[in-house]
Amino acid sequence: MKSVVKYWLDRSPLLRFMGGTLWNALHPSRRYRVEHLAFYREEDVMGPLQRDEALLLFSLTQVLRPAVIVEFGFHCGHSAFNFLEAISPACHLYSYDIDDRAERIARERFRRVPQLHFLRKSQADFCAADIGGQHIDLCFLDASHQLELNQATFRKLEASLSEAAIIVVHDTGTWAKEYFGPSQARYAAEVPGNWISPLEFQPCREEREFVNWVLTHCPGFSEIHLHSTRTLRNGMTLIQKSRPLPTEPVALRAAEPQA
Secondary structure: OHHHHHHHHHHOHHHHHHHHHHHHHHOHHHOOOOHHHHHOOOOOOOOOOOHHHHHHHHHHHHHHOOOEEEEEOOOOOHHHHHHHHHOOOOOEEEEEEOOHHHHHHHHHHOOOOOOEEEEEOOHHHOOHHHHOOOOEEEEEEOOOOOHHHHHHHHHHHHHHEEEEEEEEEEOOOOEEHHHOOHHHHHHHHHOHHHEEEOOEEOOOHHHHHHHHHHHHHOOOEEEEEEOOOOOOOOOEEEEEEOOOOOOOOHHHHHHOOOO
16 A cells, blocks of 8 residues: 555655645644655654655755766665656756666656666666766765775766765764664664764764765865764765865966966
């Protein structure tokens, strides 16, 4: 039943609007201006985007107005759908996944969406030809959670990034023990080596190691960590090339003597 409901929500803006309106009526203290975000879970979700994270990505996409988005980790299509709701008609979303179910969902639910291009391949097999040699404006990395695969992906991505491109890496945050539910407690017990203090647990250690690797081995990039220990936040890190903002006309800058 849940799958059937999600199928028709993906296909019907009217149903999303009606469902979102009902949610907002039942939960007035957690109202969101974007109707489809009402169907995201928040503190109890492990792995997928949380509601506030989806809202942040939605807003970031609308602010940037990217022409090309690359997403690693289609899974059930939630984050892809969130991007599709936010992008302009001229933008194209390239989504990678190796799972049979992901391919089926992309084919069945999004076959009439020309802006989505599903690629059945590993993130580490990315090549510029996949996106027609275009430059990437926004990249969402939420697939393997393995340090070496992320490193290999980053090396292949780097040449295809636009000058202002932003890479968003999901699951880089930590969980505060005081907010644990049963699911978080069970997972932490399975991976006892991921505690960084008696009160703070890192659910995806290799994602954190990856962003640390970028900071150490790729000095041309800067990072912003969007984390919180005041709730159960999965967290994300934004990575972008470091560059000064130009303040002089191009002609004057070109005429300056070279050192």
